[in-house]
Amino acid sequence: MRTVSAQGFDSPRLHFHFFPGSGCAPFLRLRDHRLPGQNPLPPPRIRADLPYPVVVPMPYLAAHAMNAPTPAPRDDDRDGSAAPRSSDEAATRYWGAIYAYIRQSGRRDDEARDLTQGFIADVLLGRDLLSKLDEGRGKFRTLLLSAVRNYLADAYRFDHAARRHPADARIVRDDAAAESVHDRVSASPDAAFHRAWVGMLIREACDALRADCAARGRDMAWDVFERRILRPMLEGAAPTPYEDLMARWNLDAPSQVSNTIVSMRRAFAGHLLRLAGAGNAAGDAALARTELAQLLSLLEGRMQ
């Protein structure tokens, strides 16, 4: 084994341990040697009460705590394209979906984290997978899923080759623990990936809408939408009663709340549609709509 150092995708120095002779694409075991508080990697959001390793609400909660700073509008939001601008950004953006697939394939949490980081360093950044993002976000979703699947297959082959021919004959197997984590009842790895992907889109649509409201001074609209729709829908929070919202914002009639909700739902849908179609030809809403419909079909198990 040889060890090299490189600048990681979020700047701190990372150490890659190469295991030569695997007979397949270079497989990296990535170890994070950064000091505490030193620009941590995006953590997975795991809820013990749910069978999924990554769910939408937790990242949403983290990003949208009531007192969290409003995200700044992205420059590229103006031209309708919200595709990642850099590999670093892509690594952060797709972490959840990649981790979800690997975790749901039966890996332990720590294994899944290592493999996710390895995939990001080796494939997403190392082979510049992002450069192939030229035919639309939907295509990239498929490409990314396929790349993760292949990477795991390579990792599996390497792992089993090492077990058949252990260098020091002291490899400890922990399959039982992994098996106990793997939830055979819930979604397939593909489904977990797509679910995390949709979660990413929803989270980004929330960010965009929130920034939009802040820029236009629509604090009341965001607050109403968040308290009546987003938090109840995504986090299971009790919706804030109409009378509380009316008192909070000095509104005269319940219809002011309901009309605001209609307006904000429409705006949210617009952002989600734009994000789903990011990378497509400008203005091609039909492709974006198809992508959303495909994602819904995948989540409902109507597509493989």
Place this chain on the structure above:
Amino acid sequence: MTDPVDRTNRPDPAGDGAIRDTLAWVLHSIDHPAQAAGDWIAYEVDPARGSAVALLTDPTAPLSRIRRARVLWAALRAEGETAEERAMGSRLAIAAAAAAFLFHGERITSHDDAAMLAAFRSVTPDGAVPAEVRTMVRMAERKLAGPVG
């Protein structure tokens, strides 16, 4: 009216259902924007039924919720962002009056019967209104007009 929402029947939060529901209503708003606006208000009033069709065609829907929905749809008619939204608000407010009359025998508007009848007849030919709702309004129209001959 303070809180027009029944909070006892919200969908399962934070699970796959919530994610799918979010995608579904976004797609619905893309495919049928005006109808989606009407449905979102119906959802505010009665999450268990969740759509204008379900609320307006269910004979067991409580009169109080139909009244509340009518008020909010009437406000959409006045303050909706698009012409289609305002038109849908107008149609659904009339349909709410029709449902109250058909299923509960109550007149929930200040209009006289002739004006109500004219309003019902304005809804039934409008293809933008869901077919099930138009059928219900047609039944209300017949009930209000009384036996023929």
